[in-house]
Amino acid sequence: MTRFTADNTTLAQEIVGRYPRPKSALIPLLHLAQEQDGYVTEDAMEHIAELVGVTPAEVLGTASFYEMLKREPVGDYVVNVCTNISCMLNGGEELLHHLENRLKIKAGSTTADGKFTLEDVECIAACTEAPCLQVNYRYFHRITHDQADELLDDLRAGKRAHDVPRHGTLSRVRQQIDPERRAGVAPPDVNVEPPWLARNEQATEASS
Amino acid sequence: MTDATDATSGEREIPRIVTSRWDLADGFTLERYSESGGYSSLRKALDEMTPAQVAEEVKTASLLGRGGAGFPCGVKWGFCPPGVFPRYLVVNGDESEPGTYKDRILMERDPHQLIEGVLIACYAIGVSQAFLYVRGEMALAQERLAQALNDAYDAGYIGKNILDSDFSVDIVLHWGAGAYIVGEETALIESLEGERGMPRLKPPYFPAAKGLYLQPTVVNNVETLANLPWIVANGGSAFADLGDGNSRGTRLFAVSGHVRNPGVFEVEFGTTTFRDIIYGERYADGIRDGNRIKAYIPGGASAPWFFEEHLDLPLEAGAVGAAGSMLGSGAIVVMDETTDAVKAAWRVVRFFARESCGKCTPCREGTAWLEKILRRLLDGHGRPSDVNKLLDICDNISPAITWPPRQTTICPLGPSAVSPIASALVRFRDEFFAYCGGEVEITVPIAGKAYIPSPTPTVGATP
Amino acid sequence: MTDTAAPPTVTVTVTIDGRTIEAAKGELVIAAAERNGIYIPRFCYHPRMTPVGMCRMCLVEIDTGRGPALQPSCMIECGDGMSVATESEATRKAQEGVLEFLLANHPLDCPVCDKGGECPLQDQTMSYGPGESRFVEEKRHYEKPIFISELVLLDRERCILCDRCTRFADEVAGDPLIHFMDRGSQTQVNTFPDHPFASYFSGNTVQICPVGALTATPYRFKARPWDLEQVESTCTSCSVGCRVVVQSSRNRVLRYLGVDVDAVNWGWMCDKGRFDFEAVNSEERLGAPLVRDAGLLLKPATWNVALGRAASAIRTGLDRSGPDGFAVLGGSRLTNESAYAWTKLAKGVIGSDHVDAQLGDGLPAEAVLGLPRATIDDACRPGGAVLLIGPDPKEELPVLYLRLRHAVRNAGVKVVELASIHTSATDELAAESLRYRPGHALSVVRALLAGDDGAGRPPTSGAGKEPAAVGGVLAEQIAAATALLADRPLTVIVGRANLAESGRSIAAAAAAVHHARPEARFLSALRRGNVHGALELGMSPGLLPGRVTLDSGRDWFAERWPTLPAGRGLDAAGILRAAADGKIDTLVLLGADPLADFPDRDLAERGLAGARTVISVDQFLTESVKQADVVLPAAGYAEVDGTTTNLEGRVSTVSRKVTPPGTAQADWMIAVDVAARLGSDLGLESHGRIGAEIAAVAPAFAGLTHDVLVSPDGRDGVVVALPARRGNGAGPGVEATAVAGVGEPGGHAPTNVSTGDTGADAASGAAADPDLVAAEDPGTTGDGEGEGDDGDAAEPAAGADEGTAEPEPGVALPVWTIIDPPSVDAYSLRLVVTRKLYDRGTLVRSSPALADLAEPATLRLNPHDFDQLGVAPGDDVRVTSNRGNVTVPTVPEAAVPRGIAHLYFNLAGGRANVLIDGNAPVTDVRVERP
Numbered sequence A: 001m002t003r004f005t006a007d008n009t010t011l012a013q014e015i016v017g018r019y020p021r022p023k024s025a026l027i028p029l030l031h032l033a034q035e036q037d038g039y040v041t042e043d044a045m046e047h048i049a050e051l052v053g054v055t056p057a058e059v060l061g062t063a064s065f066y067e068m069l070k071r072e073p074v075g076d077y078v079v080n081v082c083t084n085i086s087c088m089l090n091g092g093e094e095l096l097h098h099l100e101n102r103l104k105i106k107a108g109s110t111t112a113d114g115k116f117t118l119e120d121v122e123c124i125a126a127c128t129e130a131p132c133l134q135v136n137y138r139y140f141h142r143i144t145h146d147q148a149d150e151l152l153d154d155l156r157a158g159k160r161a162h163d164v165p166r167h168g169t170l171s172r173v174r175q176q177i178d179p180e181r182r183a184g185v186a187p188p189d190v191n192v193e194p195p196w197l198a199r200n201e202q203a204t205e206a207s208s
Numbered sequence B: 001m002t003d004a005t006d007a008t009s010g011e012r013e014i015p016r017i018v019t020s021r022w023d024l025a026d027g028f029t030l031e032r033y034s035e036s037g038g039y040s041s042l043r044k045a046l047d048e049m050t051p052a053q054v055a056e057e058v059k060t061a062s063l064l065g066r067g068g069a070g071f072p073c074g075v076k077w078g079f080c081p082p083g084v085f086p087r088y089l090v091v092n093g094d095e096s097e098p099g100t101y102k103d104r105i106l107m108e109r110d111p112h113q114l115i116e117g118v119l120i121a122c123y124a125i126g127v128s129q130a131f132l133y134v135r136g137e138m139a140l141a142q143e144r145l146a147q148a149l150n151d152a153y154d155a156g157y158i159g160k161n162i163l164d165s166d167f168s169v170d171i172v173l174h175w176g177a178g179a180y181i182v183g184e185e186t187a188l189i190e191s192l193e194g195e196r197g198m199p200r201l202k203p204p205y206f207p208a209a210k211g212l213y214l215q216p217t218v219v220n221n222v223e224t225l226a227n228l229p230w231i232v233a234n235g236g237s238a239f240a241d242l243g244d245g246n247s248r249g250t251r252l253f254a255v256s257g258h259v260r261n262p263g264v265f266e267v268e269f270g271t272t273t274f275r276d277i278i279y280g281e282r283y284a285d286g287i288r289d290g291n292r293i294k295a296y297i298p299g300g301a302s303a304p305w306f307f308e309e310h311l312d313l314p315l316e317a318g319a320v321g322a323a324g325s326m327l328g329s330g331a332i333v334v335m336d337e338t339t340d341a342v343k344a345a346w347r348v349v350r351f352f353a354r355e356s357c358g359k360c361t362p363c364r365e366g367t368a369w370l371e372k373i374l375r376r377l378l379d380g381h382g383r384p385s386d387v388n389k390l391l392d393i394c395d396n397i398s399p400a401i402t403w404p405p406r407q408t409t410i411c412p413l414g415p416s417a418v419s420p421i422a423s424a425l426v427r428f429r430d431e432f433f434a435y436c437g438g439e440v441e442i443t444v445p446i447a448g449k450a451y452i453p454s455p456t457p458t459v460g461a462t463p
Numbered sequence C: 001m002t003d004t005a006a007p008p009t010v011t012v013t014v015t016i017d018g019r020t021i022e023a024a025k026g027e028l029v030i031a032a033a034e035r036n037g038i039y040i041p042r043f044c045y046h047p048r049m050t051p052v053g054m055c056r057m058c059l060v061e062i063d064t065g066r067g068p069a070l071q072p073s074c075m076i077e078c079g080d081g082m083s084v085a086t087e088s089e090a091t092r093k094a095q096e097g098v099l100e101f102l103l104a105n106h107p108l109d110c111p112v113c114d115k116g117g118e119c120p121l122q123d124q125t126m127s128y129g130p131g132e133s134r135f136v137e138e139k140r141h142y143e144k145p146i147f148i149s150e151l152v153l154l155d156r157e158r159c160i161l162c163d164r165c166t167r168f169a170d171e172v173a174g175d176p177l178i179h180f181m182d183r184g185s186q187t188q189v190n191t192f193p194d195h196p197f198a199s200y201f202s203g204n205t206v207q208i209c210p211v212g213a214l215t216a217t218p219y220r221f222k223a224r225p226w227d228l229e230q231v232e233s234t235c236t237s238c239s240v241g242c243r244v245v246v247q248s249s250r251n252r253v254l255r256y257l258g259v260d261v262d263a264v265n266w267g268w269m270c271d272k273g274r275f276d277f278e279a280v281n282s283e284e285r286l287g288a289p290l291v292r293d294a295g296l297l298l299k300p301a302t303w304n305v306a307l308g309r310a311a312s313a314i315r316t317g318l319d320r321s322g323p324d325g326f327a328v329l330g331g332s333r334l335t336n337e338s339a340y341a342w343t344k345l346a347k348g349v350i351g352s353d354h355v356d357a358q359l360g361d362g363l364p365a366e367a368v369l370g371l372p373r374a375t376i377d378d379a380c381r382p383g384g385a386v387l388l389i390g391p392d393p394k395e396e397l398p399v400l401y402l403r404l405r406h407a408v409r410n411a412g413v414k415v416v417e418l419a420s421i422h423t424s425a426t427d428e429l430a431a432e433s434l435r436y437r438p439g440h441a442l443s444v445v446r447a448l449l450a451g452d453d454g455a456g457r458p459p460t461s462g463a464g465k466e467p468a469a470v471g472g473v474l475a476e477q478i479a480a481a482t483a484l485l486a487d488r489p490l491t492v493i494v495g496r497a498n499l500a501e502s503g504r505s506i507a508a509a510a511a512a513v514h515h516a517r518p519e520a521r522f523l524s525a526l527r528r529g530n531v532h533g534a535l536e537l538g539m540s541p542g543l544l545p546g547r548v549t550l551d552s553g554r555d556w557f558a559e560r561w562p563t564l565p566a567g568r569g570l571d572a573a574g575i576l577r578a579a580a581d582g583k584i585d586t587l588v589l590l591g592a593d594p595l596a597d598f599p600d601r602d603l604a605e606r607g608l609a610g611a612r613t614v615i616s617v618d619q620f621l622t623e624s625v626k627q628a629d630v631v632l633p634a635a636g637y638a639e640v641d642g643t644t645t646n647l648e649g650r651v652s653t654v655s656r657k658v659t660p661p662g663t664a665q666a667d668w669m670i671a672v673d674v675a676a677r678l679g680s681d682l683g684l685e686s687h688g689r690i691g692a693e694i695a696a697v698a699p700a701f702a703g704l705t706h707d708v709l710v711s712p713d714g715r716d717g718v719v720v721a722l723p724a725r726r727g728n729g730a731g732p733g734v735e736a737t738a739v740a741g742v743g744e745p746g747g748h749a750p751t752n753v754s755t756g757d758t759g760a761d762a763a764s765g766a767a768a769d770p771d772l773v774a775a776e777d778p779g780t781t782g783d784g785e786g787e788g789d790d791g792d793a794a795e796p797a798a799g800a801d802e803g804t805a806e807p808e809p810g811v812a813l814p815v816w817t818i819i820d821p822p823s824v825d826a827y828s829l830r831l832v833v834t835r836k837l838y839d840r841g842t843l844v845r846s847s848p849a850l851a852d853l854a855e856p857a858t859l860r861l862n863p864h865d866f867d868q869l870g871v872a873p874g875d876d877v878r879v880t881s882n883r884g885n886v887t888v889p890t891v892p893e894a895a896v897p898r899g900i901a902h903l904y905f906n907l908a909g910g911r912a913n914v915l916i917d918g919n920a921p922v923t924d925v926r927v928e929r930p
């Protein structure tokens, strides 16, 4: 159970500052918490509530709506097998059952060693690449049962660290907005016409 | 791996408007993008065009939204009430409609094209802050976009006084956390406000009038915006010269399921037919194992299914709508004769039941109930009464089971669950009867045109 | 947004079920239909909250010219030419469908559900539902009821996710501690772990839940709706006076429900008001008189014996010292009728003016009655401004807080708060919150009115290095607040925020606003239930019933009452001081507990000890009652009929629903009996008779009869005497002297006012020069007599020169002489004492569900003050003033400014009133390790 580290608190505050209203930063901060701890702890939600100025219940209300935000510890590798229509037509269910047998767990649970969590998920936008799966949200397209076995072995052996970071890490590249280059937030309650729209009138005047 | 293919339509060579860099290994870098003409449209707009002129070109292009609803982009921009600022642009990169796979490739392989499109839109509409909402599960797209944004900021394409002009805008990269409904534009806005992604009722407010923070907000799909650099470079009329009917330019279609060559194809919009794209050699290349086609979903899981008789319909929004379905998000899912229609319907319904936001009673309770009944059927516990019960529940979610759907709900998600059931149940009723243990008379009236088998095939014959 | 304040402007014509009706443009279809007798079923819609359109029960076919379509009537506004079908086939099918969906997962445990019998889901299923459910699948399961707070339980299986409770918590109460969680068919309402729904308003969610998902611990399983009897009444737990329904079964009060009254509570109640009905049923209630026996123990006695003891004590006292030996403390718990009876007994039979319904924790009565009154609606009027110089409304007047919160959020009302600590008003209401140093309210208000720093300098000119400031408030802030208040209709909410700061300085600040902004209206934020009624009926020195002074009403009342006091008497502090000096023979405590409630406990102790005989009329054996020699048990709330007056001056009915415990009697009956024992007939036989006598003799109440109060126009209460509204013909000069009353044009409007030595001119000239009102006169504050001598400085005389003509109601505003207190010395902190909703007060203590909600006392200090004091957070410290000391744990609290020691009043484990010096304008304390 952890709050944000000092570094992450600074980062969180920077993220909050990108939005016209602090609450908009809720999901990014929940991801940051998950990146820090592997899942979203209660303490992190309370910390986020303080950072964006809402109640913890509101944070949980938002967090619990979204599937990716785990509120219990999950495996190091979350394996999401798509069984939606395109994948189902191409063996997605069989792939899932194969992995259930391999990992000796039912979809929705975590292996005893805490390595793998297996999930039966909805369409992950790789329909032409069926059957497909994701590990920690990294794609594996048109995957055979053998390839899946190999993948699990590699993951277990730590051979995929370069392309499959630990659970919680999404983008390994962060957006960085140089304060010098920043246009700044557009506060919703300040009604100012953007300067370049004046070009429209100037053009009309010029042409008339 | 998926590949976009140069498309020809008849004799004409069709330009690759949004897929031109898909074959390049480094098409996502700023260097490659600039070398291949990138950001010249932004420059052109800033140097040579007023915001109104840019908007006018987009109108001329008759660019239909590529997110699903297919609303004309230029017209939508025009709905922002005059004199009310700030205006926001929210890019809908939440692609989650089953069968749909195109926005992710656009973001992964050509992020700068999207960014340039966003900038052009912001310039035209008068947006001073834009949000790029990417689906949470798309880590690579997020990485590529983050890098592209950082590079473009550094190069002076985004931020304060872009290219030393009076045009300034921030683009904030934001991503979701796993909820299909967030693709619906008002739910997207709620989510961007840090809320649960539950759609807002429209009316009273449409996003263009009161969207993000109740300010005028344009929500556009990734593919929609990716067309803008080409439109500015080549002019709206060059775009409108392609295609037919309401449907102009080119469009991406993902063809998946039981086809030999599944893939994402950029084709001329409005002229290419379903037969072309499903059976054409340069496209999906026909049904696997030489099987017969049983049914196909023409526009994402929400769409009523099409059958053989619809194969010669063009991929044109008006024609497909008239036949009782939609092109939706450009997702064609093909099912061959080996497909269990009840199972396929169940799988799509399960999706909607799982993804209902829970706001409306009929959607929350109805989709879950439909899914339970279908699951019970598949588990061998069907009853004859289930057939009309399923349809009557559908009718309570989407009265008259018609197309375009009526709804007792706020958004179209609930009614979407009706499409697969009505499609499968009417057309493959014997399969349902088999699961239900008996033949029954269907007493619930069904009005949707695609659901009702035509006495004579609409166009053409079975291949 | 529900904005009831906005007047309907454009009218449109709509056809509903073939009937053509007129509706205000913007009116929701569901509301317009209901107004015309067409009920559209609904669950999520609630007229006092933003519509969300999510239950879909209210779907009807609406045709706006493009053909009929099913639309939620709770979201669609009436438009001209619109046609609505609420009974069409499509509508019926949709409604049946929605009900079937709602019931699919509903447990149908109606026989064991509290809501059974009064359940909208049950009722609408009967009227609009399908015959039977076709749902054969497994229902959703949740752990049966879970506590979401100490008061409220949630059964998620029954919940239909209408968003009423959650919307209420967020939008109305501002406590979004319950929320939707999870998604789709798994959606549930819940709290964050270990963050319960601790809202002062949680009970409202139980009332508005359309199923039995939310239940309240005090009512759960107590009754079935069909066993309940009910009567409409007014809550008197505080002076907002929410209209309520009192429900009982088998002679026990079981529940209060809020009634939606436009002018007051909109259907809401606070939890204290809602759940303190348990006190009515308390085992601790006094059911028989008690008399102190020879062995000095209080023993039960018959009424005969007790009344005899009381009367003989009074008679002996009168023989010894005359009427001046008799005093009455308290009375704000009483109905108006009982207050009148006791005033008549004390002032009109015994002839003593030592009567005070306030216990030194309020404001000078002349301020309450003398400032032109506002209504709650005035304070909430769109575009208005509110100057809050009073308590945190959330803690003391909770439903006023809800109304203000709504006005701030939806009607553009701007609130400027003057407070010495950060309050919930700072967070939720104030556009500008001025953190002034205790004792400096008047200076800050004067600066605020002048728009400068009080010394005539423009607010931005900082003299020297220190930024310009007044009473601790930066000049820029004052300027910002001044700008907010200018050009807006102004309501001043005035009361005692800090019990360690003298009420006179607050009254003076209010008077300064009145003189500078004569059009401003004032809402008195005195907290006790019927304190305003008690004052209006003369329960304060120098006053007689009906908002007249002893002098202006003397001739009139002389013809109606047996006797009258010779001159102005003492207020609560004066009475206690006189008692301590052995000058009071008989002290009557009328539902008063001065040991707990009087800010200066030392004085209260000495006063009770010094009075020869203490007679207590009360419902409970409080600490003070235990000191009494004779205890007469009083009937309480829901046990008596009558009327009560809220802080607006609104008179509304209270009703009897159950019988009092044992032989307890209505307070007015006790007055009648005591009078009889003294050989006098009060002539009061029933509450109705008393009401009629009030209407006949008390000037401000002329014509306010029972019939008016039960008429359709009067059912929500009648506001008495708003001179500005009635247009009483009084010229601006009269306005400036702050005469409140319903004077008739042509009557002798009280024109000038004598305010003692310096006052006459000051008051009449005050409109022109507010500074004169607050003329600094160090002489009168330091004389040790405290507030008791306010009256000397203010001898209001409304020139009743026409003999027995009915006097004009009106109380003149005296001049209060205030000087800024010296700054606190380097070793001390200035004391701030405020109230919490849940404290050790009798009602809370006697209501088991509420009693545990009162927190223990702590000393709240700014985190930065700890080091200097050499104490650590959580340490026990000794807090010492010149009156006494308490030992309490410390808590760091950023809401408390530096240099301030903050305590809540009347909490267990550290009584703040031990510290307060009632004589001084402020109290300073030292904080040390014990």
Ligand SMILES: Cc1cc2nc3c(=O)[nH]c(=O)nc-3n(C[C@H](O)[C@H](O)[C@H](O)COP(=O)(O)O)c2cc1C
Binding pocket: B064, B065, B066, B067, B068, B069, B070, B071, B073, B092, B093, B094, B095, B096, B097, B180, B181, B182, B183, B184, B185, B186, B219, B220, B221, B222, B224, B225, B411, B412, B413
């Ligand atoms: C249930 C539902 C899901 C949707 N999902 C998406 C989506 O994932 N991506 C998208 O661009 N539009 C989606 N839409 C459509 C959007 O509401 C909106 O019409 C679109 O983003 C507008 O952009 P366009 O005009 O450029 O197409 C969805 C709509 C609904 C009703």
Ligand code: SF4
Binding pocket: B181, B198, B199, B355, B356, B357, B358, B359, B360, B361, B363, B364, B409, B410, B411, B412, B413, B414, B415
């Ligand atoms: S139809 Fe379903 S997904 Fe759409 S708003 Fe209603 S409950 Fe949510």
Ligand code: FES
Binding pocket: C041, C042, C043, C044, C045, C052, C053, C054, C055, C056, C057, C058, C059, C072, C073, C074, C075
């Ligand atoms: S009452 Fe209108 S949708 Fe619930």
